[in-house]
Amino acid sequence: MSIAILDPDKSIVDILTDLIGDMGESPCPFTNKDKFLGAIDPKTHNIAIISDSFTDVIEGTKQVYPSIEIVAMGFGDATACLSVGAAHYLKKPFMANDIREIIRALLASPKGQSEVDKWSFITADQSMKKILEIIHKIAPTQAPVFIQGESGTGKEIIARYIHKHSKRNAGPYVGINLAAIPDTLLESELFGFEKGAFTGAYATRLGKFELAQGGTILLDEVTEISLGLQAKLLRVLQEKQIDRVGANSPISVDFRVIATTNRPIEEEIKEGRFRNDLFFRLNVIPIKIPPLRARKNDIIPLAMHFITKIANREKFGEKILTQGAKDTLTEYSWPGNVRELENAVERAMILTDGSEIAADNIMLGIDMTAAPSQNSAVGSTIHEMEKGLILSTLDHVDGNRTKAATLLGISIRTLRNKLNEYTEKGQFSDALSVKTSNGLSHNPS
Ligand SMILES: Nc1ncnc2c1ncn2[C@@H]1O[C@H](COP(=O)(O)OP(=O)(O)OP(=O)(O)O)[C@@H](O)[C@H]1O
Numbered sequence: 001m002s003i004a005i006l007d008p009d010k011s012i013v014d015i016l017t018d019l020i021g022d023m024g025e026s027p028c029p030f031t032n033k034d035k036f037l038g039a040i041d042p043k044t045h046n047i048a049i050i051s052d053s054f055t056d057v058i059e060g061t062k063q064v065y066p067s068i069e070i071v072a073m074g075f076g077d078a079t080a081c082l083s084v085g086a087a088h089y090l091k092k093p094f095m096a097n098d099i100r101e102i103i104r105a106l107l108a109s110p111k112g113q114s115e116v117d118k119w120s121f122i123t124a125d126q127s128m129k130k131i132l133e134i135i136h137k138i139a140p141t142q143a144p145v146f147i148q149g150e151s152g153t154g155k156e157i158i159a160r161y162i163h164k165h166s167k168r169n170a171g172p173y174v175g176i177n178l179a180a181i182p183d184t185l186l187e188s189e190l191f192g193f194e195k196g197a198f199t200g201a202y203a204t205r206l207g208k209f210e211l212a213q214g215g216t217i218l219l220d221e222v223t224e225i226s227l228g229l230q231a232k233l234l235r236v237l238q239e240k241q242i243d244r245v246g247a248n249s250p251i252s253v254d255f256r257v258i259a260t261t262n263r264p265i266e267e268e269i270k271e272g273r274f275r276n277d278l279f280f281r282l283n284v285i286p287i288k289i290p291p292l293r294a295r296k297n298d299i300i301p302l303a304m305h306f307i308t309k310i311a312n313r314e315k316f317g318e319k320i321l322t323q324g325a326k327d328t329l330t331e332y333s334w335p336g337n338v339r340e341l342e343n344a345v346e347r348a349m350i351l352t353d354g355s356e357i358a359a360d361n362i363m364l365g366i367d368m369t370a371a372p373s374q375n376s377a378v379g380s381t382i383h384e385m386e387k388g389l390i391l392s393t394l395d396h397v398d399g400n401r402t403k404a405a406t407l408l409g410i411s412i413r414t415l416r417n418k419l420n421e422y423t424e425k426g427q428f429s430d431a432l433s434v435k436t437s438n439g440l441s442h443n444p445s
Pocket residue numbers: 118120121122123149150151152153154155156157158262302305338339342
């Protein structure tokens with residue numbers, strides 16, 4: 001596949017041609033609109049970089065060939081190009097790196113896609129690409145996969161990706177978060193129960209293993225279950241048979257198992273909280289997902305992916321990241337990993353009015369998605385955390401309560417009640433009151 005370039009300025013076309021060639025991709029240069037239109041073809045071109053003096057060409061190409069991704073470029077307003085279907089707008093004069101990043105991001109998305117697939121896996125980082133290669137090799141097999149990684153690194157999305165690329169992809173994908181369900185209910189959730197097995201069991205119910213018949217079961221956060229249940233799970237994995245609660249005879253089930261954890265598994269085993277033999281059963285294919293701070297090349301492509309995803313979902317126009325915004329995103333350490341990045345991009349999309357996201361539209365450090373072990377909030381009460389989050393959000397939006405409530409996902413009335421409570425208890429710092437009383441952006445509610 002090649003990348004088409006159209007700009008009336010030959011020097012621009014030449015620069016882009018060299019740049020794309022240096023990236024190992026094949027450029028297809030045009031300075032003439034009619035020649036471009038005669039040649040453009042989705043069987044040959046997956047991306048087209050088009051000057052914004054040809055918005056009609058951008059619109060026409062996108063309408064006829066929706067699978068071709070279009071990058072518009074120019075000195076003008078991004079909105080006109082983005083509204084007729086360009087995926088990105090590159091402001092001239094651009095840096096070589098800007099165009100490289102955009103092309104990498106477009107090529108990294110599995111289809112070079114226009115419609116954003118909820119489960120598509122984005123990466124431009126070498127270490128992650130190596131992991132994806134391994135995943136492609138092991139996906140078609142029946143081998144159990146054990147995925148380790150900090151919270152928010154993408155363990156679940158990898159699990160779905162493996163299922164999607166397995167021979168079982170016509171079968172069901174059934175996930176269960178073992179940390180979210182109390183231990184007393186887990187056994188019947190996993191293995192099901194017979195009618196009359198216990199008070200309230202009015203009808204027979206299938207468990208997750210039976211529901212995963214012919215497909216894949218994801219045991220999410222597997223290190224969270226009791227030793228008793230670990231013993232039962234081990235037996236199920238060995239025998240490929242389950243016992244419904246209250247049943248007399250076992251039932252054979254055909255499934256492939258994927259398990260995840262965000263805890264250091266060696267320590268869990270050493271401390272006697274996780275059975276070694278169960279770990280060996282699950283850990284046939286170990287996959288370790290690096291934290292986002294260890295694969296910085298992924299940050300901007302992921303951010304762009306989330307911009308498109310959120311723009312599609314919210315019916316917003318797409319927005320571009322300024323160089324300052326890119327630097328801010330790249331320098332940050334992302335304790336909450338990709339989930340925190342997604343949240344930060346979503347906040348920036350909501351808060352930014354124009355078509356550009358600048359560095360100060362990006363709010364960092366208010367996520368609580370980090371793994372507890374790295375969370376400086378350990379030792380604070382929920383009340384203190386909540387107060388901290390509310391006050392820092394308000395501070396960030398210059399006291400605008402409407403924006404703060406939107407970002408926090410609460411009603412303005414709830415926000416007001418909380419603030420009244422802090423004021424009554426003398427916990428509401430004057431600093432914030434001063435900031436909000438200057439009348440600049442304070443939104444009385
Ligand atoms: N490489 C990626 N490409 C696209 N989206 C991603 C990628 N990695 C993570 N995400 C998105 O980030 C969010 C967090 O990912 P996911 O739920 O898979 O993380 P996790 O490791 O299972 O987190 P937790 O340990 O908290 O359960 C999801 O919305 C997911 O779609």
